Amino acid sequence: MRAWEDPSAPPPASTVADRLKRARRRRFVGRAAELELFLATLAASEPSFSVLWLHGPGGVGKTALLGAFAESAGDAGVRVVSLDLRTIEPSPPAFVSEFERALGHPAQEALGSEPVVLLVDTFEAAVGLEDWLREEFVPALPARALVVVAGRDGPTGAWRRDPGWRDLLRVVSLRNLGPDDARALLASAGVAAEQQRWMLEISHGHPLALSLLVDVLAQRQAEAAAEPLELRAAPDVVGRLVESFLAGVPSPRHRLALECAAHARLTTEGLLGSIFGAGEGDEVFSWLRGLSFMEHGTYGLFPHDLARDVIDADLRWRDPAAYREVHLRVRRHIVEQVWGSEGRERGRALADLIFLHRGNPAAAALWDWASLGEVYADGLRDGDGEAIVRLVERYEGAESAAIAGHWLERQPGAFYVFRGRGPELLGFSANLALHEAAEADIAYDPAARAVWAHAQRHAPPRPGDEVLLARFLIDRDVYQAPSRSFNVVTMRSMQEWLGRQRLSWYYAVAADPEAMAPLMDYVYFDRAPDADFEVGGRGYGVFARDWRRVGGVEWLDRMAGRELGDDAAVPDSEREHGPVLALSQPEFADAVRRALRDMRRPDALAANPLAGTRVVRERGDLPAPEALRELLDEAVDALRDDPRDDKLVRALECTYLRPAPTQEAAAELLDLPFSTYRGHLTRGLQRVVDWLWQRELHGPGP
Numbered sequence: 001m002r003a004w005e006d007p008s009a010p011p012p013a014s015t016v017a018d019r020l021k022r023a024r025r026r027r028f029v030g031r032a033a034e035l036e037l038f039l040a041t042l043a044a045s046e047p048s049f050s051v052l053w054l055h056g057p058g059g060v061g062k063t064a065l066l067g068a069f070a071e072s073a074g075d076a077g078v079r080v081v082s083l084d085l086r087t088i089e090p091s092p093p094a095f096v097s098e099f100e101r102a103l104g105h106p107a108q109e110a111l112g113s114e115p116v117v118l119l120v121d122t123f124e125a126a127v128g129l130e131d132w133l134r135e136e137f138v139p140a141l142p143a144r145a146l147v148v149v150a151g152r153d154g155p156t157g158a159w160r161r162d163p164g165w166r167d168l169l170r171v172v173s174l175r176n177l178g179p180d181d182a183r184a185l186l187a188s189a190g191v192a193a194e195q196q197r198w199m200l201e202i203s204h205g206h207p208l209a210l211s212l213l214v215d216v217l218a219q220r221q222a223e224a225a226a227e228p229l230e231l232r233a234a235p236d237v238v239g240r241l242v243e244s245f246l247a248g249v250p251s252p253r254h255r256l257a258l259e260c261a262a263h264a265r266l267t268t269e270g271l272l273g274s275i276f277g278a279g280e281g282d283e284v285f286s287w288l289r290g291l292s293f294m295e296h297g298t299y300g301l302f303p304h305d306l307a308r309d310v311i312d313a314d315l316r317w318r319d320p321a322a323y324r325e326v327h328l329r330v331r332r333h334i335v336e337q338v339w340g341s342e343g344r345e346r347g348r349a350l351a352d353l354i355f356l357h358r359g360n361p362a363a364a365a366l367w368d369w370a371s372l373g374e375v376y377a378d379g380l381r382d383g384d385g386e387a388i389v390r391l392v393e394r395y396e397g398a399e400s401a402a403i404a405g406h407w408l409e410r411q412p413g414a415f416y417v418f419r420g421r422g423p424e425l426l427g428f429s430a431n432l433a434l435h436e437a438a439e440a441d442i443a444y445d446p447a448a449r450a451v452w453a454h455a456q457r458h459a460p461p462r463p464g465d466e467v468l469l470a471r472f473l474i475d476r477d478v479y480q481a482p483s484r485s486f487n488v489v490t491m492r493s494m495q496e497w498l499g500r501q502r503l504s505w506y507y508a509v510a511a512d513p514e515a516m517a518p519l520m521d522y523v524y525f526d527r528a529p530d531a532d533f534e535v536g537g538r539g540y541g542v543f544a545r546d547w548r549r550v551g552g553v554e555w556l557d558r559m560a561g562r563e564l565g566d567d568a569a570v571p572d573s574e575r576e577h578g579p580v581l582a583l584s585q586p587e588f589a590d591a592v593r594r595a596l597r598d599m600r601r602p603d604a605l606a607a608n609p610l611a612g613t614r615v616v617r618e619r620g621d622l623p624a625p626e627a628l629r630e631l632l633d634e635a636v637d638a639l640r641d642d643p644r645d646d647k648l649v650r651a652l653e654c655t656y657l658r659p660a661p662t663q664e665a666a667a668e669l670l671d672l673p674f675s676t677y678r679g680h681l682t683r684g685l686q687r688v689v690d691w692l693w694q695r696e697l698h699g700p701g702p
Contacts, residue, residue, distance in 0.1 A: 021071055027188050030181030031065050034172055038069050038148075042076055042117070047146060049170040051138060051159075054150040056174030058305050059208030062150040063295060065174070066119045069148060073117040079103075082119045087266065087297030089347060090126030091376035095137070098298065115144035123151030128374045128420030130156060134165065135423075156421065176205035189214045208304055212293055250287070256326070257284040258291075262311035264330045265355035266300030274333040299348060316359070327564055331356060335556055338498065350494050353556075360565035366519045367486055374484045375420040375427075377492055384417055388428050392472065395479050396511070399536035403445050404472060407432060410441050416492065418475070418485050427475040427485040431496060434467040446533040447471055451507040451542060454531035459546055462585075464697040465504035468496060472509070480511055482519075498552040506545050507531065513541025522562060524555060548614075583609055588696065589689045595628050596656040596688070605629070615696040631695075633657070635688040648684035655681055 034054070041047045054062050066082065073080045081102045088098050099118070100106055118141070123130075138147055149155075154173070159165045177185065182205040186196045191214060199217075203209035249255045253276060260275060261267040267288065273281030285301075288294050293307040303311070316323040334356070337349040357363045385408050393401035407430060408415060414432050417425040434442060434452055442448045451469055461467050470493070475485035497506065508525065510516035517527065520543040531542035550558075583591065591609045598604035602625040610616055611624035619627035636652050639645040650670055660666040667677035 025068075025071075027185070028064060028068050029184040029188060030177045031061070031068065031174075034065060034174075035068060035072065037170070037172070039072055039076075041146060042073060042078060042115075047144060050141075050145065050147060050168040051165075051170070052146065052148045053155050053169060053171045054148065054174055055152060055154045055171070058152060059206060059293075060174045060176065061207040062174060063121055064207065066121055066148065066150055069117065070119060079114065079116045080119065081116065082121070084121045084295075084297045085126040085129075086122040086302065087299045088126065089344065089376070090128055090374075091378070092129065092132050092137070094344070095126075095129060095133075114142065115146070116142065118145065118147045120147065120149045121151075123149050124153060127151075127153070128376055131158065131420075131422050134159060134162075158421075177207055177210070178205060181205075182210060185210055186214065191217060208293060208307075212307070215291065253280065254284055254287055257288055259311060259315050259322075259326050260330055261288055261294070261301060262303055262308045262315075263326050263356075264302075264334075265352045266297060266302055268300040270337075271300075271330065271333045274336070275329050312359070324564060327356065327359075328560070331560060331563070338556070339553075342499075346495070346499070347491065350491055350498075354490060354494075356563040360562060363522070363562075363565075366482055366522055367490065368483050375418040375488055377416045377488045378419050380412055380415055380417065384415075384425055384428075385412075387425050388415065388417070388472075391425075391428065391474050391476060395474055397536040397538065400538075403447075403535065404430075406441070406444055407471065410437065414471075418488050420484070425476070427473075427483075429473045429485075429489050429492070430471045431492075432469040432471045434469055435461060435465065445471075446535055447509055447540065447542075450531045450533040451505070451528075451544070454507075454528055454542070454544065455505045457530075459504070459548070461504045462697055464502050465548070466500055466502050467505045468500075468503065468507070470506070470508040480516065486519075497547065497555070503547045506547060508543045510541045510543065511538075513543070516541070516543070524550075524558060551617075583613060583696075585693060588613070588693055592632075592689045592692055593685060596632060596652075596685070599629060599632065599656055599659075613696055615692060618695075631692060632688070635691045636684075638691050639684065639687055645684075645687070647680050648687060651677060651680035652684045652688070 038052065041049065041052070054065065056062060070080045070082060081099060083095070083098055083102065085095075088094050133147075133149075138145075141147070154171055155169065159169050176182075179200065182200055182203070183196055185207070186199060187193075191199065195217065199210065199213045203213060249258060256275070257272055260271065264271060267285070269281055269285045271281075272285050272288075275281065276284060288301055289296070291303075293304045294301050295304060302308070315326065331353075334349055334352045338346060338353060341349055357367075385405075388408065389401045389405050392404040411430075411432055415428060415430045417428040420426050432448065434448055437448065442452050448469060448471070452467070455461055455467055470489075473480055473485070473489060475481070475483040477483070497503065507528070508516075508520065510520075513527065513532075520527070525543040525545045528542045528544040531544065533540055533542070547555075587609065595605060595608050595610055598608065605611070605625035605628045606623070608624075608628065610628055615631065616624055616627045619630065622630070636649060636657065639649045639652075651666070654660050654666040654669055655663065660669050663677070663681075664674060667674045670677055672680070
């Protein structure tokens with residue numbers, strides 16, 4: 001404690017690291033009781049508790065206190081692992097993965113029996129892990145391990161109901177700094193005594209507000225008169241404070257960087273590099289890192305919630321056009337990350353994308369933002385099948401429960417459950433793969449039967465196409481109302497929509513289609529009343545989307561307007577080349593023949609139906625005429641592998657690739673009777689069509 005109590009004490013060694021510690025300690029004030037408790041526990045041969053739970057409102061100094069704990073433990077030679085749950089997927093596997101990544105080894109190999117301090121910040125971002133942390137993770141740690149949890153809320157009553165945890169848990173509520181500590185903080189930052197009074201009045205000792213005021217004061221010192229800020233109420237304190245900060249940033253690009261950081265879920269050098277260029281992006285990122293209200297996570301920077309909300313709301317109110325530009329800049333980078341990643345990285349990018357919807361007032365009625373992080377998606381465990389059937393019977397009746405049991409046997413991998421506080425499941429959903437289902441299975445389920453018939457009537461899936469049916473969606477407490485479960489379903493559904501290359505139809509079942517309509521309309525799904533069905537005398541509505549007609553790229557572009565809350569059109573530069581077309585085989589073959597005839601006419605190739613098909617889109621950013629010519633050349637070249645097809649290749653070349661004036665002239669050039677030439681040409685055309693059709697159905701292959 002002496003090192004913390006006496007920041008003027010000389011460092012034990014003359015290294016930069018020691019000077020950094022000294023500087024940090026000089027700026028850290030207060031929390032003496034918490035530090036004393038932590039250090040005493042660390043020094044004990046047998047700690048009196050294993051979990052220290054810190055809770056308090058945002059900006060009260062929880063993260064700063066964890067930093068002080070980390071340095072104290074490091075000084076004592078104890079291994080420290082710090083995790084911020086705002087930057088980690090709220091699931092046990094992700095938590096363990098990040099813990100072991102920080103250790104550098106699997107936990108059991110790295111820890112042994114040595115003491116370790118685990119600092120867990122922003123627990124409100126993943127409260128669904130609380131029971132798992134209490135019942136499984138912490139009990140497996142070494143006896144001398146100390147876990148410090150920091151969040152806005154205190155622990156649930158389950159800790160106190162357990163006689164063991166009643167002894168091994170210590171809960172501390174953090175409050176604003178007292179007047180003496182607040183003055184000490186300002187004095188450590190070089191604030192003159194005559195300016196401290198009004199700063200204390202404005203902040204009421206709130207640590208974040210004090211830190212922001214110090215930054216504002218530093219930027220206003222060049223002015224002739226640094227008059228006290230006149231902020232009268234708590235909401236105005238933050239508003240005027242951030243307004244003053246924005247007015248004093250070094251340059252417009254720094255201001256833009258701050259606005260982007262307030263708008264994005266996480267800010268990285270990559271994000272700022274995409275906006276400013278690599279060099280300037282690095283510079284403004286370093287500047288952001290130095291701001292008092294920017295917090296550091298595993299995957300990037302993020303402002304304190306209070307600062308984020310005020311900066312973002314201020315820009316939207318003050319300059320709507322600039323706000324839209326910031327949104328599009330941030331969004332462009334996130335969309336690139338979505339398409340350029342997979343697995344957990346894509347999951348994080350999708351979370352970043354969903355975060356952009358928080359500014360749309362309509363979205364508040366569709367998703368439960370307050371419960372983000374409370375639940376996570378998990379695979380089936382022992383006993384889940386029975387619990388799923390019971391939930392279906394509870395909300396939909398025995399006949400529907402029997403159908404759920406049927407699909408659990410046929411496609412168990414289609415089911416995923418929601419978990420959070422406690423081991424029991426909080427709900428579940430199922431994405432049935434109808435393209436893999438047997439005819440008998442489809443016939444057994446009225447929902448599957450109805451949507452499969454709908455697909456056949458409107459746009460039959462081709463060989464290789466996938467058809468998914470979101471057959472069940474049940475939250476344990478509210479059934480299909482907007483809930484914590486909807487948050488998880490949104491993420492999982494987007495993974496399906498954007499991650500499956502051959503997805504054709506995607507159907508969603510709703511017990512109350514009128515109630516579900518706003519959400520489905522928000523994500524551009526159409527009502528499909530001719531696919532509605534009944535089970536057990538109860539009617540269900542169906543929503544549908546054919547992803548072959550408007551693919552994931554265009555869908556994401558259209559969703560940009562939803563994010564802004566005004567459905568504003570995305571600039572043409574942001575759009576792709578129109579919807580993906582799903583031609584029937586006869587339509588496809590006819591389009592191939594026309595494309596061969598128009599090989600020398602770029603305008604005709606651009607208008608050819610093949611320009612909108614998947615086989616052409618796979619060529620990337622190539623213009624449609626160029627992509628089509630490449631494909632046709634490749635299709636003809638594929639025939640050259642077999643010498644027996646040489647006569648077919650020559651007929652195609654003389655007719656389309658290096659055409660003679662007429663087909664009669666082509667036959668003469670090949671020294672063939674016209675009927676023989678026509679036979680070779682017909683067979684060659686069919687081979688080209690077949691080659692391209694297989695590419696359209698199954699992709700380019702290995």
